[in-house]
Amino acid sequence: MAPVLLLWLAVSLSGTLAVDRGNFKTCDQSAFCKRQRALKPGESPYRALLETMELTNTRLTLQLINDNNKVHLLLELYRLQGNITRVKINELKPLKPRYEVPDVLIREPPTEPLSLLSQDENGVVLSLGAESQRVIVSARPFRLDIMEGRDVLMSLNSRGLLAFEHLRIKDDNSGFSITAKEEEEKVEDGMWEETFKSHSDGKPNGPSAISLDFSLPGVEHVYGIPEHADTLRLKTTDSGDPYRLYNLDVFQYELYNPMALYGAVPVMLAHNAHRTTGIFWLNAAETWVDISSNTGSSETPQTDVRWISESGIIDVFIMLGPTPKDIFSQYASLTGTQSFPPLSALAYHQCRWNYNDQEDVQTVDAGFDEHDIPYDFIWLDIEHTDGKRYFTWDPHKFATPKEMLQGLVDKKRKMVAIVDPHIKVDSNYKIHNEIRSRGYYIKNKDGGDYEGWCWPGSAGYPDFTRADMRAWWASMFAYDQYEGSMENLYTWNDMNEPSVFNGPEVTMHKDAMHGAWEHRDVHNLYGFYVQMATAEGLIQRSGGVERPFVLTRAFFAGSQRYECAVWTGDNAAEWDHLKISIPMCLSLGLVGISFCGADVGGFFKSPSTELLVRWYQTGAYQPFFRAHAHLDTPRREPWLFGPENTALIREVVRQRYTLLPYWYQQFYHAHQTGQPVMRPLWVEYPQDPATFALDDEFLIGRDLLVHPVTEEGARGVTAYLPGKDEVWFDVHTFQKHNGAQNLYIPVTMSSIPVFQRGGSIIPRKLRVRRSSTCMEHDPYTLYVALNPQRTAEGELYIDDGHTFNYEKKEFIHRSLSFAKNILSSANLAPEAQFSTRSWIERIVILGASKPSKVTLKTAGGQESQLEFEFDASMSVLTLRKPGMNAGVDWTVTLQ
């Protein structure tokens, strides 16, 4: 291949593998952030005008006045169902409407009655329901305190950092704004225009930033606000930049810093041993989050948080928990839950930039069979297209895509091809012509079609914020539109921040126009909409039958509903990047996006064999499991590193496949409840401070604890096993360990420390075949891990694995429980109907004692004796071939 492809990058690179920080703004270089951050805590100029208060059953409204400039704001306060308080602040009479984020909330959140408890000239007290929770509105200065009993849970504007830059008319003569009523306001640099590097941002609307502070008494740990390459527990930002939320294509990102990355979810969780709360700041403009804390002082611990956004309004949802699970439900009630991926998407994905041609695809596919390693999806990056024109195929290298896809269908495998949102400006390209003639492109500030530079060269960017544009885009995925596509072809949306190679900070100019709104207002929503439209396209092409699978790089709050998966972007083949994949995915899970993974092996650079094997071992236990590599790296299919390493990788991929029933069940749960699949330990052990900062280990669901080996040359790892009265079983050796201890585990290259919680039942399919679809009818083995009380519980969820028919109650959902020496399967969804050919082939009971007799009783009342084996050294009882169908009632009694 000729070395021209990345020439533009080569120019901007000094040849080292590190982000070019100069390409991205610091707070100081972002005029509104600098302006807002210059405000220091102190007495707020805002005062509540209590005489303007109106209280209906569901809503309180009240005017605020800024005593410095006499601008009036309107405060709205709602009590929402599920223990959520919503606070909205907008200008009472803005010069023109300010942007309010649409389409992210699944509906207008239902309210609950708000009642007045007391009122005087200093403020009002409102009840937030039965649990002695109330909100105090103080008038002078304005602040809000949310209380439970005598405890303050959260205070707003207690540090006086509420700021609302009202819209104004530019007065070029005086240098002062003419809307200022009494005290004239100074025009500061960057209010009406701002320049970064060679890019100028004209700001016809002038300053429009908003800011608000939140105080969290008793809180020392805050989490969330992805996406950052940083620890799970957020750090204080006093000594550096705030955490930034602004979707950006960051080339070779750096670790452990607050720089913005590809996606943004403006949700923060605050936690202590008594309570978890959450703040959802619904704003899609560039946002910065400052965190400070008094840790180390003798006072009660407190964390202070401050949000600053460039435009829009203040619309904040305060989720009051009190448990982590409540927070997940509360957030899900606002923005929806994780979409339910097809089962095969949870299996292993093989990707590379790029598989060169159809023959290459076929050879790699055959390689997996030859080396007996299962995989479900093979991926094609941008080179598969005809000159980076998405929805097309390279006429030489991929001349007969349907033939290639049929070859995969024959093996029950699938493919993903990339479709990016930048569209080549080329009058011979159908997609471009249609978008242009329909006027669907984003416009530049002068009203022409916005053009930027991306993979195809000059490219337009469709305005995905338009519903009609999204509908048209979705229709492009129809089989008769997307030539060469078939039902086993799925989609990958990359570069949807959007990435604009020659734009400011490698993204779009903020003064580009989406209809009446500036790109500034909607920036962080762009990727969300791209994926929404793409997922809709995949649903529509099957007539609404098949679940979509779309991978996205950019995302926003609510993306979990449309996405299937998110990956952590262009990481590198370095040990630290392997490590950071854990907190990065945990942070996403906390804010609703469960289907997360990092490029296995690392995207840039070439991993050592040890790193590659360790990455497979880690990735196999993370939700989205895909190997990917940069164009310039040597090949790294799993069999290229000698038989020993091929065997190690085969083993771990197989472990993933055996656990697919459990993964699938976790995703069903996430889809139903909004609970994350990959969880930090503190979510399940909220009262154990030892878990609060752990981010080198994690839970899958609540029953599997994983501590991947992420150190080069490791001889052992120390895992914290939580739970004072709990036990954990090593899933490989079945050895039992007590909870609430740091356990040192010696490791070899084949070790992946994974533990099953005593008290749980996990179904597996031990017959690993070449793809997950091939395993559909295979029997289950149940792993019953007993707790010290000799009980255990679990579930079994089965459906067809790929359609929406589960919504029509076509599934099996059973509860499995072990108590008093009886293991039984009961129907959790009697109204649902589904039949399976799968049966129970084996039951393994960990921590058991030897029975004299084991009896199986099925629904018909038939009884039979089961054969069993007992391993006294590990107390493992294995019941041989009980044989009952997985979908029926049964009991197994140990005597």
Next chain:
Amino acid sequence: MKPCQYLLLLLLLSVGVSAVEIQRPRGVPLSKRQFYEEGKPFTCLDGTRTIPFDRVNDDYCDCHDGSDEPGTAACPNGSFHCTNAGFRPAFIPSSRINDGICDCCDTTDEYNSGATCQNTCRELGRKEKESLQKMAEIAKEGFLLKQQIIQEAKRGLEDKKAKLADVQTSKKDLEDRVEALRIVKETAEQPEKEAKERHLKAWEEEKAVIRMEKDKARMAEVFLELDDDADDFISVAELLSHSELDPDSDGSFTEAEAQGLLGGVDKVDTVAFESVWNNIKEKYISEANADTPAPVETPQEEMREPVSDNDSEHPLSLLIKLMLDDSQKARNEFDEAERALREVDDQIRNLEKEISFDFGPNAEFAYLYSQCYELSTSEYIYRLCPFNRVSQKPKYGGSETNLGTWGKWAGPEDNVYAMMKYEHGTGCWQGPNRSTMVKLTCGKETVVTSTSEPSRCEYLMEFISPAVCQEPPSLDFGAHEHEEL
């Protein structure tokens, strides 16, 4: 779940008259049939345990080595034997039993999955037979060609050896000649050298005189220029007006410094100025052209031949010219002889290299030496010059890229001549240097058949040549059909 499965095998002998019936558990190859004796307890093939026979192929894995379930997918490490009558028998991982995908051409792996498989063994067998036959024909012809190539290589080698001996002899003569001519040349050069040196010396002396006179004239000029009050003395004050003369160039030219320049006195006359002039002439800027400092020396003057009178010019140049003619002739002859010697050396080196080069056990690859083979694709023309280099040139303009120069034979240990490696080609951005593996296969012609870039900047070229053809074994194509019986 399933009762013990049996396979009724009806295998047709290739003779095609009698039928043989063999009973054994599903998935067991004939070679292991004796371990699976009906009705008798079965011992796992790794010897770890013994189970009742009805647990063989009962769809539950009892043996760690998977040997109790050759016909089901119950064991993760089991393997299933397809007889594939009419084609080649094969083992497949037992995970491929009843997975809905037809793996065995005789369809026996999909007995309970609902998949509809066609028995394709005969067709495959026929095709394989055809292709084996074709390959054998190619190998046969190729092998014959190879014999010729080897003969030619042998002859070529002998020719080269003979030539080497010849050249080595002529080298000896040449060396003698070079020595003889060297003496002639040096003798001829001696008088010329002396004359030249004389001439040069005279020229240098003349130049020095001129330079000194010019310097003196300029000194006098400067003296007049500096001597503002025309008292025939240069005073400290007069010197101070020329700040460029500041000895430490610190921006302030002090009286003490000026006095220092004048040799410690307050003023100097024309005679004393001579020593002062030597110290200041480098820096001095004439008042007349203070804006454009005069060059210290005028280069044209340096270049100019010294002026000489007409009568002295003729004898000198004539002499030198005569000498030159003489020595030039000797020099030319010597150079020519030396060049011839170098050429012979090169020739010897090349011959020795070629003679000692590893062209395979019978020098069968020697014919590729100093040849090049091209392959044209949609974008590029690839060029393989065996034992030299591989390159790629864009079809529509652009410069050639080196994909590697000859490295080594790189086939597997038992067949190192099956692959060539070319390495250290043009570097890739953020990547390795380009390299190419050339895979050789037997064919009647010598031609590059394909190129690819399986990994970034690592190329693979397929190259066919009779030189890799092996002697075809006398094939009996029906042999494998009998294997089972």
